[in-house]
Structure formats: C-alpha cells, structure tokens
Amino acid sequence: MFRSIFVLVASFASCSAFTANGFHGNFARNKSPSTALSMAHTLVLVRHGESTWNQENRFTGWVDCPLNEKGIQEATSGGKILREEGFTFDKAYTSTLKRAIKTLWLILEELDLMYIPIVNLWKLNERHYGALQGLNKQETVDKHGKDQVLVWRRSYDIPPPPVDESSEYFPGNDPMYKNVPKSELPKAESLKLTEERFMSDWENVILPEIKSGKKILIAAHGNTLRALVKHLDDISSDDITELNIPTGVPLVYELDEVTLKPIPHPDAIAPLKGRYLGDQEDIRRRIGAVLAQTK
C-alpha cells in the first residue's frame, strides 16, 4: 500500500514538474482549469510598416504620415501569413494614425474579415516626439549632439523637449482630438509616459474584451507595442528601450484564460513570450537577435 502511495505521490510530483516546465496537461493542479493552448486567449499584435517619414528619416511621433509602398507590402504580407496560419479575429484595435489604420485594413482585407468592429484609440498612438517631431534625425544629431539625441530616443523616462501649446504639433490643435481634454494630450513623451497613458486603455478597454472571449488583433506602433509587451512579458525598463519589434510581422500571444499571463511559446525569441509568424531567420536578423540566445 505504501508503494502505491509512493507511486501516486511520485506521479503527482512529475505532473507538477511537467507543468513547471511549461507542459500543459489536464492533470495539473485541481483548482485551476486546464491551461492547454485551446483554452487560452489569442492576442495578435502587429507593428505598422514603413512610412513616408521613415524614408525621409524624420522624427514622426503623432504626425499623421501615410505608409509608403514598402509599408503597404509589409502589411499585406503580415495579413497573408495570418491567413495561411488560419487566424481569425472578432475585434480589432488601432490608433488614430493612418499608418496603423491602413496596416489593419490591409490585414483584414487579406483575412476576409473587413466586417469586424474596429476601435480607434488615440492612446494606442505612437509616442509623441515633442519638439523633435518633423525634424530630420541627422540634422537633430548635428544640432544637439549624438549623445543627447540618443538619450531622447532610447531613454526609458526622459522625454524630448515639449512642443508649445500653440504649435501645430500640439494635439490640442488637431480636430482629431477635439473630444479629448487638452490636459490629457501630450506635448512630449518618453516611453514611460507612453506606457502610462496606453495601459489605462489596455486595462479598461481591451482586456475586458479579451476576457469575454473575443480574439483580438492590435495594429499599432513601435513604442505602444513595446509598452504592451513590457507589461505582458515583465521586461525591465532597461531591456525594453533596446527591444526592436519588426514591422509588419504578426506577434502572437496566447494568454492564460485565468491569469491572463502569456503562455511562453517554444518559438518565442527572448525576452518575448509571444512568437513571431514568418521566416524565423529573417525575423531574427531584423531584431538583431543572436541565434544562440535563449532564456
């Protein structure tokens, strides 16, 4: 009898071991439901592709420039990959900036899902680049010095110089934001400030929809997606400023139904737990990851 108890205990122990290593079985702790992938919430993120101002090497931020031809190609490719892998969505979120909206439209067209509801959230907008918006990056380096510009671009919490309230780049002067209290609109943002304003919409708007079982697609910008994955994957402030999210590449998260934490995917490239869809070699090259690195 003791032997059978021992065997029983041993098998429970090994069940826990499997669970701890990320194996998802139905024999895990009794209290929580199965964490098999089919019980997870699917969330897909896509960063918009190249814009005309990327090409011109200008700080963009909230300036509403369109995708260029390459950016359109990138979005269409992203949509094709999602279609090939059989993804479907119930609802989509994007910013108020056309380069992200167009990316979303192109993807939905590829997926034959143009009829799903789309919600435009200004809090998904790219980080506001303050008084640097519109300036050529090289000219700015020439003017302020490479180190200062690097701080403005890659610091976690130091924003660029702010725009003036009378500036055309102050969102309070843009009819697009006429329903937003001016005090809420940025004059310049760091990644930290971007994260803070985005996370309220994540918690109050997007997460409830995910919890209700809807499959969500988010088409957004480099810094708002950084803010989101920092939160999802518990990435440090130091690491997040260096993280590069390649444009037009779908990034798939499976969130545990109960904890809403990402279930780490075997193909994930650290520090992310979600996986990119597409040519993995090409993706790794683009994010500058070293093949040998795993976490």
Next chain:
Amino acid sequence: MFALSRASVRSVSRSALRSFAAVQTADKHTLILVRHGESTWNLENKFTGWYDCPLSDKGHEEVKEAGRLIKAEGLSADIAFTSLLQRAIRTLWHVLEQTGLMWIPVHKAWELNERHYGALQGLDKQETVNKYGKDQVLVWRRSYDIPPPTVDKSSPHHPSNDPRYAGFDFPEEFTESLATTLDRVVPFWNKTVVPEIKSGKTVMIAAHGNSLRALVKHLDGIDEATIAELNIPTGTPLIYELDDNLKPIPQVGAIAPLQGRYLGDQDAIRARIEGVKNQTK
C-alpha cells in the same frame, strides 16, 4: 510685432467667418450617402444580395473619385455607418482615405446590407430570366413588396451559415423585398443614426442600392411605385441637409424625387440615372 498684427487680422476674419458660417449652418445637419461602386458580381451579371463579393477595379476607382469629390466640396464627417459587406466597407475606406478621415469611428451593421436576394443569390441574371421568364424576374427585382423565393438553412446563402451574423436570429426561410429591407433600415436609422445626428455629428453612410433606396424613401417621402424604379448611381456622393426635425432641406440642384444633391458632373449623373433603368442590375 509683424507676426502679432497678422495673427490678429487672421483671427478677426476667422471669427467673422465663423459667425457667418454659424448662421448658415445653424439647424442644419449634413448627411453624406454613397452607394458602393461596381462589384465583381455586377461584372459577372449575377444576383448578389448578401453574397460578399469585392469591388471590381472600376468600382475601386469610382469610389476613390467619390472621396475626392467630397473632399473638394469641403465636407467632413464625425462618424460613419456601413454594412457588413466588403464592397460597402471598402467604399467607405476609400472615401475616408481620400478625405483624411480614416480615424473616425465606423459602425458596421447588417441592417445596412443590400437586400437579400433569397434563392436567386448566385444565379446568373440571364439564366434566371431564361428559367422563370422575364416578367417574373422583373417582379422579383422591381416589385416593392414581392420577394424572391426563400433560402433555408441548408443553403450557404442563409445568414445562419455565415459567422458574421452569429448572434442574430434570422427566419428559417429567408428572403427580402424592398419593403422588408426598409423594415430593418428605418428602425436602425431611428435608433442608431438619428441620435448621432441630433448630437451634432455629421454622418456618412456607405451602403447599397436597396438600403439607400429605403433610407431616401423614408427621408424624402417617396411613394412605393417611384422608389422601386429609382436609381441611385454608384460611387456618387449624395448630400442631404436635414433640419432639426431631420427633414431634408431641398438642395439646389437636387434631382427629383430626391431632395438631396449629387456631387459631380450633373449631366453625366442624370444620364446614369436614366440609363440604368434599362439595364439588368
């Protein structure tokens, strides 16, 4: 100093213009309607209804032009409505792109869909005439309230077999006439669109021949016989100004029985309205 005085001059004339504009637009609500452009099934001469075919190349170009016309007219919109069918959604997206309004909220609703063509959906128009006779087909197409034969749930054309209509209840046997189309368009207009207009928003609607017929019949008080024959040209912006009671203010250049006016080459538009009468749709 120079900058300051220029600014003051600008602001004086701006405020003068604003008060002039306020007087002009007081109690007026602008409504922009666009019927989607040519679809691939139009080209193939098939009964379409709720089948979700895309725009043809010509259709894309038609509605880009519609967007350009709306922009040239200096019109803007705060909110847009469209159907669940991609030919209307794509039409709207082209217009929003041309007018710099890609960011406005868009509400998609089955109630703005084209009229469902029942068992005729997917059939070639000429073949249908050969099968049922010209008169019967004309009744199904142009009668106000006689619908085509129904489809049941075994048909791929029944909405219960399309995930986009999950959550909505449609009758086991389904088909629509212009009358029944109106029965779902007008309540949607009253419940969902009117409150937006009353709250001061300029509304844009991209929809279909029959859902727009239903709407203008309601707005302009058009009788059943006239509406069944009325043609709304594709990709041609149709502009209404509604008063505070949401009654149309007759527009200069309106082509009876509509009180709204079309944007674009008026002669070409009149020709299209007349010409389509003789075509199969």
